[in-house]
Amino acid sequence: MKTANKVIVLVLCAIMLMLTVGCEQKNRTSLLPFGLELGNDYEEVQNKIDIGELKDSEANDGYVSNLKYISEEEEITEILGTGEGVSDVAIGLAFNADEKLYEFYCFFTVENDKLSETNDIIRQKFTKVAGEEEQEPNGIALWKNEEYAIDYSCRNRFEAFAGEDASCSIVIHSYELDFE
Numbered sequence: 001m002k003t004a005n006k007v008i009v010l011v012l013c014a015i016m017l018m019l020t021v022g023c024e025q026k027n028r029t030s031l032l033p034f035g036l037e038l039g040n041d042y043e044e045v046q047n048k049i050d051i052g053e054l055k056d057s058e059a060n061d062g063y064v065s066n067l068k069y070i071s072e073e074e075e076i077t078e079i080l081g082t083g084e085g086v087s088d089v090a091i092g093l094a095f096n097a098d099e100k101l102y103e104f105y106c107f108f109t110v111e112n113d114k115l116s117e118t119n120d121i122i123r124q125k126f127t128k129v130a131g132e133e134e135q136e137p138n139g140i141a142l143w144k145n146e147e148y149a150i151d152y153s154c155r156n157r158f159e160a161f162a163g164e165d166a167s168c169s170i171v172i173h174s175y176e177l178d179f180e
Contacts, residue, residue: 031129031148031172032104033078033091038148038174042099051093060179062102063095079106080170081125085114102177106170110154115166119152122170126150140168149173 032038034049042063045051054063067090070076076083079091087109094103110118123141127133130143130150139153154168 031150033075036101036104038101038104038172039177040101042095042101045093045101054095054099057094061097062179063099065093065095067092067107076108080108080118081121082118085111085118087111096177096179100177102174104170104172108168110166110168112163112165115154118168122152126152147174147176149175 036045036048040048042054049068051065051068054065057064070079070089070091073083076086076089079089080086089106089108092105092107093101094105096102119140123133126141126143130145130148132143134142134144137151137153139151141150141152143150149172151171151173152168154166
């Protein structure tokens with residue numbers, strides 16, 4: 001009888017562990033918005049978000065989409081973690097020669113008085129997904145691992161001291177799907 005109780009306890013512990021791990025995965029923030037994943041082919045992407053026809057890339061043998069402007073607050077928040085003080089949001093996608101998604105670009109403007117708060121929100125959003133930031137990024141924040149890099153930067157972040165809004169970008173790049 002004691003052996004049966006031990007087996008039941010072990011089975012219950014295993015079930016609890018699987019449920020806990022499953023719940024954590026569901027709550028995990030996604031790397032890309034709109035249900036996109038690095039490695040999606042063009043048709044999969046088109047089924048999730050209309051990006052129009054692809055164009056030949058001028059940088060390599062791959063393809064790029066036109067910029068898609070995002071104006072809905074909910075969609076902006078999905079991408080950046082906030083929509084407050086953010087405007088002129090546009091996304092672009094790059095595909096490799098096999099038409100697999102390997103880069104995601106987001107361009108946006110942040111109001112001067114919201115820059116610090118927006119930086120913190122974006123950093124928190126991607127830290128949940130990618131872990132700790134690199135210690136000395138070229139831009140505002142950089143996350144790297146063997147699979148991908150996330151680079152967040154603003155071109156005129158120092159002009160914010162003069163009261164100007166900042167033009168920012170987030171680039172998510174797949175090392176696994178990149179050109180060799």
